[in-house]
Amino acid sequence: MLKNLCCCCLCYCLILFLPVHGQHKRTLQLLTRGPLKSIRGLCVLTDSLLWASGTGGMVGKSTNGGRQWQWMQVPGCDSCDWRAINAFNAQEAVVVNAGEPAHIFRTQDGGATWQQVYYNDTKGIFFDDMDFRTSQEGWAIGDPLQEHFMLLHTQNGGRQWDTAPLQQRPPALKGEAIFAASASNLHLLPNGDAWFITGGDTARSIRYRQGRWEASALPVTQGAPSRGAFSMAVRNPMQAIVVGGDYQADTLRQRNCLLTTNGGSTWQQPAVPPRGYRSSVAWINNNTVFATGTSGTDISTDGGRHWQPLSNEGFHVVQAAQKGKAVFLAGSNGRIAQISMP
Template sequence: MRRLLGTIASLLTLGLAATLLTPPAHAGDPGRDPGRDGRWRHAVIDPDQSFRGLDAVDRRTAWVSGGSLTAGGPGRVYRTTDGGGSWQDVSPPGSEGLMFRDVEAHDEDTAVVLAIGEGEASRIYRTDDGGRTWTEAFRNAEPAAFYNCLDFYPGGRRGLAVSDPVDGRFRILATEDGGRSWEVLPADGMPDSTGEYNFSASGECLTISGRHAWFGTGGSAARVFHSRDGGLSWTATDAGIPAGEAAGVFGLAFRGPRHGIAVGGDFATPADGTDASAYTRDGRSWRGGGDLDHLGEDVAWLSRRHLVAVGEGGGAGGVSVSGDGGRTWRRVSDLAFHTLDCVRGACWAAGGKGRFGRVGR
């Protein structure tokens, strides 16, 4: 039975990769469905939201989170349990002015969301009942801290969140109870990070795979930080992606501890995806990958060799795929998304003006 289930999962994954590699339908095709681009089905959930947080539980259930495009407007969290056919507003109360840039879901009832910003604007909320009620689990009291991303280890109890440097070192927040309570970890094991910062572009500046955690940076340097001990100590390696005031690593994805991909770019020149990807095959050193035709804000593995990346900036964006582990990329859609998540048989994406997209079974 285990072998049969593994075979089915592999077929679903390869089928999804083949679907994404299919050339997009031409915009001028007669009778073209305006809600489709190639194989992507897309629609608008809430035109006042810029969605940058997304977590797909399975092919039917996903959560998205964002911030209002209206000054002072509320940040929103939405959930679907029918494959994106309908979405429910399950936002925490009192979310005016908050920007929910990351959401991590355990199932259709349990999720943790991160609001970003300086000082008390950085907050973490948790729900156990599908968003009917929320508990504020953390509110930042350090004026210099600015939390950007969070993720959980397998099992969902231990999790980490990363903040821009405080006193020259990135700050790590940790939970041992599934996000119900959080504490700041000692900074002794963090390399000097002066001039660097994270980008909360897609909720994927921090990612966890197995016992390993990574986060990406930009600013004075574009590096990938790696921890093997639950976030207590970190090593930093050049990412192979150009750094700058608005440039660096925006999103990371790993297939085990050795095989990883980083995507990024420069928000100052969002149409230029030159040198916007890098990959590692040993989990330690990084080399430049193929160029993208757009920003790389998020990326996901589909199989051992296949990847999909999305980006949105300056009113443009796209979806690109790689069939060789990130060495080369091919743009397959002009749809613009900030964030992406792929599960067996389906990929979900979300972006500006409340857009979401889905491809797969």
């Protein structure tokens, strides 16, 4: 059922102006509030074209940089929480929900109709993220079943999904899980690697390289279901930033951010960390990084080594345009915002 709701309603420009190197100011501007309680799925293709997904089975699309939105509810899925969305253009997109039963739906006509391409009602099924290496090859990953992380593959743009055999899925430790907080903890790299992060009782960096899975400990806050690594931004096969913490104590700054320059073999903490729990992190260029979470939004202009406040307004997810310069955020109460870039 397609709902055309023009939500250019309120461009509240407010939130904070932050000088960067004394030359530029970046502004966080609230663009709209969509008709849903929470948005955690975001896919920004260009400065103009972006998709969002969240609670109530709702999916949104904007073709003019977030000023107006077309909101649609996937039929029969009003209780689905679409935690991840991958779009290929203005017509084609794929969504996956968190929780059971698991659904993956795909549209090829801009959201006018949706086709169910995967369904699983196994007890305990819970998908957390989805990523595409190309327009055809994609993976979806979920919490452990049979002591191994759930893993799906597609080779035709999400039209069909196959479950990886148990022996090809990475084993999980007791109490280990993946957080479906911002659909940014699984990354398929151009060189054929896959990389994801975990949390809970144990936090790890897990990487598929040359046909085998390799895991290493992440020195991030962990040891409880609310703690761990929540989001990873990968700049290249060697350089990445992880953020997380404890969402039940979202202002604690200890061990909530990690940096690697050697592909995850070792991790370092920043000299000045973000101001608390962060559920999403995104590279903008070689030096600029944004991180956001329920207690606020931060910026680093030196590759994640030092962080400073951008706004006390917090979101679930931040993402930069795949082609372009725009940076968007989305979060609770259907909020969608943009960060102005110099």
